[in-house]
Amino acid sequence: MAEHEHVRVAVIGSGFGGLGAAVRLRREGITDFVVLERAGSVGGTWRDNSYPGCACDVPSHLYSFSFAPNPDWPRTFSGQRHIRAYLEHVTDLFGLRPHIRFDSEVKLMTWDEDNLWWTIETTRGTLRADVVVSATGPLSDPKVPEIPGLDSFPGKVFHSARWDHDYDLRGKRVAMVGTGASAIQIVPAIQPQAGRLTLFQRTPPWVMPRMDRAISGAERWLHRRLPVTAQARRGLLWGIRELQVQAFTKRPDELGLVEQLAKRNMARAIKDPALRAKLTPDYRIGCKRILLSSEYYPALARPNVDVVASGLAEIRGSTLVAADGTEAEVDAIVFGTGFHVTDMPIAERVARADGTTLAETWKNGMRALRGASAAGFPNFMTVIGPNTGLGNSSMILMIESQLNYLADYLRQLDVLGGRTALDARPAAVDAWNERVQERMKRTVWNTGGCTSWYLDPSGRNTTIWPGTTTEFRRATRRVDLAEYEVIRKPAPVASRKSEALA
Numbered sequence: 001m002a003e004h005e006h007v008r009v010a011v012i013g014s015g016f017g018g019l020g021a022a023v024r025l026r027r028e029g030i031t032d033f034v035v036l037e038r039a040g041s042v043g044g045t046w047r048d049n050s051y052p053g054c055a056c057d058v059p060s061h062l063y064s065f066s067f068a069p070n071p072d073w074p075r076t077f078s079g080q081r082h083i084r085a086y087l088e089h090v091t092d093l094f095g096l097r098p099h100i101r102f103d104s105e106v107k108l109m110t111w112d113e114d115n116l117w118w119t120i121e122t123t124r125g126t127l128r129a130d131v132v133v134s135a136t137g138p139l140s141d142p143k144v145p146e147i148p149g150l151d152s153f154p155g156k157v158f159h160s161a162r163w164d165h166d167y168d169l170r171g172k173r174v175a176m177v178g179t180g181a182s183a184i185q186i187v188p189a190i191q192p193q194a195g196r197l198t199l200f201q202r203t204p205p206w207v208m209p210r211m212d213r214a215i216s217g218a219e220r221w222l223h224r225r226l227p228v229t230a231q232a233r234r235g236l237l238w239g240i241r242e243l244q245v246q247a248f249t250k251r252p253d254e255l256g257l258v259e260q261l262a263k264r265n266m267a268r269a270i271k272d273p274a275l276r277a278k279l280t281p282d283y284r285i286g287c288k289r290i291l292l293s294s295e296y297y298p299a300l301a302r303p304n305v306d307v308v309a310s311g312l313a314e315i316r317g318s319t320l321v322a323a324d325g326t327e328a329e330v331d332a333i334v335f336g337t338g339f340h341v342t343d344m345p346i347a348e349r350v351a352r353a354d355g356t357t358l359a360e361t362w363k364n365g366m367r368a369l370r371g372a373s374a375a376g377f378p379n380f381m382t383v384i385g386p387n388t389g390l391g392n393s394s395m396i397l398m399i400e401s402q403l404n405y406l407a408d409y410l411r412q413l414d415v416l417g418g419r420t421a422l423d424a425r426p427a428a429v430d431a432w433n434e435r436v437q438e439r440m441k442r443t444v445w446n447t448g449g450c451t452s453w454y455l456d457p458s459g460r461n462t463t464i465w466p467g468t469t470t471e472f473r474r475a476t477r478r479v480d481l482a483e484y485e486v487i488r489k490p491a492p493v494a495s496r497k498s499e500a501l502a
């Protein structure tokens, strides 16, 4: 039987997380690794989300790698095209392409407890890896609600993350379902083309103005000539966000002032009191992600837009029916209904030696030591794992912290030597998780009076980090071996391919 290829590390995904991991491995002197990517190019979020108006909502100088600054960001909040180009550039700059296997979707990976390696089945064959880094993204698999009648809707249907650019919206009657971060970017971008735009809003978001502007040629020149100015800019953006965290995590009442600013943002554009009432949230700002847009409310005030303050409940032919009975006949439906977040899809494809999947282990909620290691799944780490999300700052900061942890994990394995694996101790996972959940109790995400995608079906917040990015950086600086069981084996039962060839 042919030997399977064997690598030291297999990274799954080539978004910010997977590419960042690849750069980090190279920096650690590790070249025996592959990046498995189900799509045909890198970019993750920024490849898949190409909807009109798509842009980051954390300023570009902070929403980028610290080790790959880009002095040429064109706008303070750059668009999808530029962020995607940046990730392509990072891939080339660090020579990552030879490591990447495109069109290689991980179907199943199983821990081999005799040999201490993972057997990974992909759409392009099977391979083995000593360590797996799962960077499959928190917002990667679109979620479309099960609406009765959707299957027989005669018009066009697509999700915001799978935009059909061949479909011409001009003059069409379009339904936008959802009012999250993507929807509020899409609405102003498509409103001028649509004949009629009907927004199905289950819950109104809090929307603050977005201070987006072109970054001038002089600023870019300065950032190129004096990189310290770009660093200072990044530092300032980061510092402001660090200072805001206390209000989210410990003193949600202080956010009342921010609500006043958001209400003023709305009042400037929405003159109709009935529409204002529909658009005013009844929960504490910050409980759901605070959205940034200076164009959303002006678009909703246009005569070709209807806001239905009720979720989509049913579809009868081409008529959409809201839970409150409002009806709208449309030609196309755009779902801005988010992603599978608390039910991370890769978890169904990761199995222990006895066949138990990570999804089964997490059936009562995701949990992992320091956001990375789940008990019973040795040498497997998640990037942007449980409770590593942020409500107000750049996820790249969290990714880079997790990569520090990964680097130390691999160093520890080296120091231990031989065929070794590290398995998070259940007690350590529980202790970490209890600390996180204890801190979560006072946060706006748990006390703000909303239901959001941060919470799992039981109401537990398994997605957000309840602290500053500095605290997380400190918590992930080193691997504490006391938190892991060290598993050792003598020589492997089947030798590695490279050894067999030697």
Ligand SMILES: Cc1cc2nc3c(=O)[nH]c(=O)nc-3n(C[C@H](O)[C@H](O)[C@H](O)COP(=O)(O)OP(=O)(O)OC[C@H]3O[C@@H](n4cnc5c(N)ncnc54)[C@H](O)[C@@H]3O)c2cc1C
Pocket: 012, 013, 014, 015, 016, 017, 018, 036, 037, 038, 039, 042, 043, 044, 045, 046, 049, 054, 055, 056, 057, 058, 063, 104, 105, 106, 107, 135, 136, 137, 138, 139, 140, 182, 346, 383, 384, 393, 394, 395, 396
């Ligand atoms: C529209 C949008 C805007 C956002 N804006 C911001 C922002 O402004 N600031 C911020 O901090 N965050 C933002 N985010 C969150 C964003 O997801 C993260 O910042 C970051 O891009 C996540 O990177 P990632 O590499 O972890 O995941 P992704 O970018 O999602 O990449 C995951 C990769 O894994 C691949 N993959 C998944 N499953 C498999 C499998 N089984 N086999 C092989 N490959 C697989 C996917 O194809 C994908 O390429 C935004 C998200 C969206 C959707």
